[in-house]
Amino acid sequence: MDLEIVELGPDQRHTVVELCGRALDLPEDAAEAAAIVDALWARAATHRPVAAWGAHREGRLVGALIASLAPGDGVARGHVDLVAVAPEQRRRGVGRALLAAAEAWLAGLGAAEVLLAGNPPHYAWPGIDVRYTPAICAASALGYTQDRTAWNMTADLSYDGSPALRPTEEAEARLAGRGVTVRRAGPEDLPALAEFARGAFGGAWDAELAGSVGHEGAGCHLAERDGEVLGFAAYGSSRPSWFGPMGTAPAAEGSGIGGVLLRRCLRDQRAAGVSAAQIGWVGPVPFYSGSAGARIERVFFLYRRTLGA
Numbered sequence: 488m489d490l491e492i493v494e495l496g497p498d499q500r501h502t503v504v505e506l507c508g509r510a511l512d513l514p515e516d517a518a519e520a521a522a523i524v525d526a527l528w529a530r531a532a533t534h535r536p537v538a539a540w541g542a543h544r545e546g547r548l549v550g551a552l553i554a555s556l557a558p559g560d561g562v563a564r565g566h567v568d569l570v571a572v573a574p575e576q577r578r579r580g581v582g583r584a585l586l587a588a589a590e591a592w593l594a595g596l597g598a599a600e601v602l603l604a605g606n607p608p609h610y611a612w613p614g615i616d617v618r619y620t621p622a623i624c625a626a627s628a629l630g631y632t633q634d635r636t637a638w639n640m641t642a643d644l645s646y647d648g649s650p651a652l653r654p655t656e657e658a659e660a661r662l663a664g665r666g667v668t669v670r671r672a673g674p675e676d677l678p679a680l681a682e683f684a685r686g687a688f689g690g691a692w693d694a695e696l697a698g699s700v701g702h703e704g705a706g707c708h709l710a711e712r713d714g715e716v717l718g719f720a721a722y723g724s725s726r727p728s729w730f731g732p733m734g735t736a737p738a739a740e741g742s743g744i745g746g747v748l749l750r751r752c753l754r755d756q757r758a759a760g761v762s763a764a765q766i767g768w769v770g771p772v773p774f775y776s777g778s779a780g781a782r783i784e785r786v787f788f789l790y791r792r793t794l795g796a
């Protein structure tokens with residue numbers, strides 16, 4: 488029976504989540520299928536062009552793809568944020584057909600290239616987890632070239648003595664002696680936090696901060712002195728088990744602020760039932776290793792393809 492590719496609307500969310508729950512082969516991803524689909528589709532669409540396609544056979548959804556556009560400076564870039572095909576439907580051209588639909592849409596929006604890579608701030612993976620080996624094979628077969636590697640670190644929250652759960656009180660007392668207060672951020676802190684992130688790092692983390700502060704399963708802690716933000720750490724904006732982003736003012740680096748902010752967030756995540764936090768798209772490996780005993784675990788290949796080439 489023929490394969491039919493159609494653009495999906497938000498009313499199809501439930502079916503897409505159900506499919507992803509079956510088709511994402513890694514249990515940690517399948518368990519967060521609903522959060523992933525919502526972050527990539529509904530929430531991302533408030534910030535940039537996003538579209539989803541479904542592949543149907545005999546009236547059933549057998550594959551889905553979500554793509555988005557990153558306007559960029561001058562040249563627009565397309566991103567494939569998610570692609571999943573039902574296990575029993577693999578190697579029958581479903582992935583290929585979904586990708587072709589997304590590429591045509593992105594080309595129509597002026598994208599010069601397409602990346603199989605996360606499109607921050609709304610991303611579920613930095614790229615393709617190497618353990619999704621069929622996807623790695625498909626990316627090469629479909630004309631994509633690997634250009635970068637990224638990795639996550641895992642902080643073990645499964646037992647009381649974990650270095651990730653080391654108490655922060657002593658370090659906080661030392662910081663207090665130097666006039667630095669550490670506390671949970673509230674909605675009223677968002678403008679100052681966003682400005683701090685832009686000023687200190689040049690990055691726009693507004694969406695991640697807004698998605699963390701005051702949302703269920705998410706949160707943010709900050710350090711300040713005399714009302715001036717010196718650092719922050721956030722979690723849960725993209726996925727409940729994922730930590731980040733975080734940042735300490737360059738002038739305050741080395742003072743222990745980062746480790747305190749990190750472990751405050753990890754403590755929250757554990758209280759919310761997370762047993763292994765993913766520190767996404769790292770970053771300073773020695774810092775996370777030293778402050779939380781985190782280890783490099785998930786590794787991702789990032790791909791790109793020039794359209795029309």
Ligand SMILES: CC(C)(COP(=O)(O)OP(=O)(O)OC[C@H]1O[C@@H](n2cnc3c(N)ncnc32)[C@H](O)[C@@H]1OP(=O)(O)O)[C@@H](O)C(=O)NCCC(=O)NCCS
Binds near residue numbers: 616624
């Ligand atoms: C990756 C995935 C979407 C591919 O979907 P698919 O419908 O099986 O892909 P296609 O049938 O269109 O395959 C296209 C080409 O990719 C290559 N390919 C796909 N799966 C492969 C595999 N297991 N081994 C080797 N090559 C493979 C082949 O060259 C294939 O063409 P061919 O069958 O004519 O030789 C599917 O395996 C999947 O859903 N995996 C789990 C979710 C996932 O990994 N998503 C991406 C990570 S975020």
